[in-house]
Amino acid sequence: MRTRWILAVVMGLLLTACSSDDGTSDGRITLRFQSLAWQEESVDANKELVEEWNAAHPDVKVEYVQGSWDSVHDQLLTSFEGGEAPDIIHDASDDLADFAYGGYLADLSELLTERLKSDIPQRSWETATFGDGIYGVPFLQEPRVLIANAEWLKESGVRIPTPENPWTWEEFRSIAKELSGGGKYGVAWPLKEPVSATLNLSLSTGGQMFHRGEDGKVTVRFDAADEVVPRTVHDEVNTDGSASTTTLGMGGSDTLPGFFGGKYAMVPLGFSYRQQIVQQAPKGFEWQVLPAPAGADGLTQGVSPQTLSVAEDSPHKKEAAEFIDFLLQPENMVRLALGDWMLPTGTEALKDPALHTTKDDWATGTALAAHLRSAPAQSVRGYPEWKDKVATPAFQEYYSGAIDLDELRKRLVEDGNLVLARYQR
Known part of the structure; x- marks a missing residue:
């Protein structure tokens, strides 16, 4: 046994x-x-x-x-x-x-x-x-671009931007106003989640928002460079009447029916939305991809691959x-x-001819790859709480016209730093 x-x-x-x-x-x-x-x-x-x-x-x-x-x-x-x-x-x-x-x-x-x-x-x-x-290994990335009604832009005679010669933010605002009228809008901003879009596009103007001190702690600032993009959106909605108020609470997909119906000339969207447009656009609808506006730092924008x-x-x-x-x-x-x-993200993959075709405007997006940088909030501890409790409601109220720029700054900075401080003790 x-x-x-x-x-x-x-x-x-x-x-x-x-x-x-x-x-x-x-x-x-x-x-x-x-x-x-x-x-x-x-x-x-x-x-x-x-x-x-x-x-x-x-x-x-x-x-x-x-x-x-x-x-x-x-x-x-x-x-x-x-x-x-x-x-x-x-x-x-x-x-x-x-x-x-x-x-x-x-x-x-x-x-x-x-x-x-x-x-x-x-x-x-x-x-x-x-x-x-x-x-993590970053392998796919998505620039934010302008999806435009190609026929509308062509008939208007406005200058069509390219990655080599993009619109400035001032020019973008002016053209959006020029394209508006008769119940139609030059642009529809789908900003149900406004924070990442605002911060990532603000890199083009030199905006940073988050600043790390010598002690390693991160604080929020809202400087002149950080103001350009949010002020542009605010003024298009509340001053120029060139951007629709109703789309501020929408997600990107929600704006497509109005875009196809000729209500908006342009919609700022992620590059991958082209697939939905190809699948859903009415027969004969002509669209094109334009680079997002450029600021002091060119076409730079933040991404989270x-x-x-x-x-x-x-x-x-x-x-x-x-x-x-x-x-x-x-x-x-x-x-x-x-x-x-x-x-x-790979440099060898980006050389593939399939990503440089004019069909579905792959070439326009690929030309932006070299301008993509780490999103400003990428490594900030406490960012999710700052975004949800402070920045999202503050930006939503500012874009709708409920608060002014000074109040926006106060909330982002004063309330925001109180949140971040709890994560950096």
Whole structure:
């Protein structure tokens, strides 16, 4: 009996040793990849790449898990705290700070290949760098552009801007006024969530909003450069009558019926909205992509790229990083970008001819890639609370005309710094 008991213990230990490295009985490693792709083309591209990886790597299987942008932050937080986080995590760079500082994400600095590190520009890496570590690989980015009624602009005779010769903010305001009248508006600003759009576009005028002192603490300032974009929007709505008041509370998609119906000449939207326009525009409707207006710093604007991260608790970080490297090979990055109607971050992928066509104005968006920078609030602790409790209501009231510029400044700075101070003690 004692011999049988010893043999059973030994066999149990051997089985445990064989399965502890991969969690499977057949010796294969299984990685869970949670993707937030939602458009059909994007989902298909992601699933196809997972299948191609699995076919070429029989010992490291990747399991595709569908996530949702609507609930990803809370869902990830729950999975991290419950020890059930996916190995490979698709998210956005502006959602990573709390997870990175909280120890939930792996530092990828020593896990990434030199090819991938050198292919993605430093300005993009900065969006996923927190402290001394890299906690995500930025791979898709989206400039904000003007989607315009091409026929309306052509008939008006206004100068059509290009990435090489864009409108200034002053010129944009003047042209929006020129295009208005008879119950129609030169521009529709969909600003249901006004903060990121305002801050990101304000980089073109030199606006920063957040300033880090020598002690490392961040404070809010609202200087002359920060005023240009919000003042332009406010004056178009409340002084010129060139922007519709009703669209201020809308999301981007909500403005499309009015745009197609000839109510607005231009709508500032993310570059990926082109897909919805292609699918929904009435037959014969002519549209075009224009660069956002330029300020003292040219076409510069802030972005929060989509990212791929690895969970700190993953027992297979090396293999997860290898899958990310495969997923972001230049030709694969192009496939993901085309599927999402966005721009890749990789310099090699950006050279692909498919991203330089006049069809659907890919070339206009690609020309803006070099001007994209880390969003101003990217690494600011306490930003979500500042945005939700202070900045969003303040900007909404200012844009509607309920408060003036001085009151906006007071709220953003005084109330905002009280919020940030709690996170920097």
